[in-house]
Amino acid sequence: xxxxxxxxRVGPSIRCGLCGRDGGPWHVKYDYPILRCRSCGNAxxxxxxxxxxxxxxxxxxxxxxGQETGYPSYLADSAIIERNFSGRLARxxxxxPSGRRLLDVGAAYGFLLKVARETGxxxxxxxxxxxxxxxxxxxAGVPVVAGDFLDVSIPGTFDVIVMFDVIEHFRDPERAIVxxxxxxxxxxxxxxxxGDLATPWAKLLGARWYFLDPPQHLFxxxxxxxxxxxxxxxxxxxxxxxxxxxxxxxxxxxxxxxGAPRGPLRRLLSAAAKAAVPGHVYLNFxxxxxxxxxxx
Numbered sequence: 001x002x003x004x005x006x007x008x009r010v011g012p013s014i015r016c017g018l019c020g021r022d023g024g025p026w027h028v029k030y031d032y033p034i035l036r037c038r039s040c041g042n043a044x045x046x047x048x049x050x051x052x053x054x055x056x057x058x059x060x061x062x063x064x065x066g067q068e069t070g071y072p073s074y075l076a077d078s079a080i081i082e083r084n085f086s087g088r089l090a091r092x093x094x095x096x097p098s099g100r101r102l103l104d105v106g107a108a109y110g111f112l113l114k115v116a117r118e119t120g121x122x123x124x125x126x127x128x129x130x131x132x133x134x135x136x137x138x139x140a141g142v143p144v145v146a147g148d149f150l151d152v153s154i155p156g157t158f159d160v161i162v163m164f165d166v167i168e169h170f171r172d173p174e175r176a177i178v179x180x181x182x183x184x185x186x187x188x189x190x191x192x193x194x195g196d197l198a199t200p201w202a203k204l205l206g207a208r209w210y211f212l213d214p215p216q217h218l219f220x221x222x223x224x225x226x227x228x229x230x231x232x233x234x235x236x237x238x239x240x241x242x243x244x245x246x247x248x249x250x251x252x253x254x255x256x257x258x259g260a261p262r263g264p265l266r267r268l269l270s271a272a273a274k275a276a277v278p279g280h281v282y283l284n285f286x287x288x289x290x291x292x293x294x295x296x
Contacts, residue, residue, distance in 0.1 A: 017044040017219065018174060018229060027207040030069075032214035042225040043197055045218045050171060055148070057216055058129040063108070065254065065274065069213050072254035072273050078111055080246040080280050085112040085164075087243065088193070088290065089119060092160060095239060095292055098187050099159035105149050105180070106166035110136030117142050121160075126152060150175050157185045164193040168217040174229060181234045184295045190235065192291045196242075198222035201285040208259045211287070223289055235293035244284025249277040 016023045016037035023035035026043055036043045065072035100121050104112050107125030116123040125144035127133040133146035161180045170176045180190045195211035197220045202209045227238050250273050257269035
């Protein structure tokens with residue numbers, strides 16, 4: 001695989017950011033190298049390529065189409081996003097959590113927290129983007145603290161901690177898992193939703209797989225790799241499901257534009273996304289996994 005200049009800057013191998021063993025060339029996306037670990041099977045962007053101002057990427061523009069990545073219309077899609085979260089919370093409830101105190105890591109604008117509060121959860125959130133955290137508190141009517149989950153003060157312990165489309169953003173996912181474990185009550189659930197790089201759909205698309213999205217997405221997991229990481233850090237029973245989700249037409253066009261070659265097709269798709277095409281569809285390519293792990 002030809003990695004352009006990125007491979008020369010990385011070298012033939014580099015230590016995996018998750019297990020510490022050797023990672024080798026896998027893909028390049030947006031001029032960022034993504035390496036695949038030869039041992040744990042997960043993938044990662046080398047630390048030397050991670051922007052020093054990474055947290056600054058998550059401005060309101062990230063959620064409203066102001067960047068080539070992120071979301072084109074997060075606020076406008078609130079109704080379907082809340083429907084997706086309602087389904088996720090129903091799946092979590094079916095797993096039999098010991099209580100109803102929930103922490104949402106990466107709360108964004110608080111849509112999950114709003115649904116959780118309305119369905120009887122004692123909910124609390126943390127969000128790294130200060131403006132989003134402020135809006136989330138207003139939208140959800142529950143406390144949302146602004147700051148880095150790895151460092152910010154969070155009161156009490158929880159029966160459920162959710163990280164939906166979040167763990168791939170962390171500079172150090174293992175530290176995030178350890179922090180979650182320490183905040184969970186014995187028997188509590190950590191529920192992670194993220195992409196699965198080992199699925200047929202991800203393999204078919206290769207570097208055009210929508211989930212490969214550096215520098216926002218820094219780590220990429222397989223089912224076995226994420227399960228191993230959880231068990232290594234104090235989690236026992238692991239349940240893996242593959243639910244789909246409702247996706248707006250605008251979001252689909254936006255993702256297609258991001259993956260298209262530069263030229264007329266990309267411009268056409270970008271223009272269509274900005275036109276806010278109405279409607280939504282249910283999609284499930286089997287490449288997203290909902291992983292619930294119980295603290296041992």
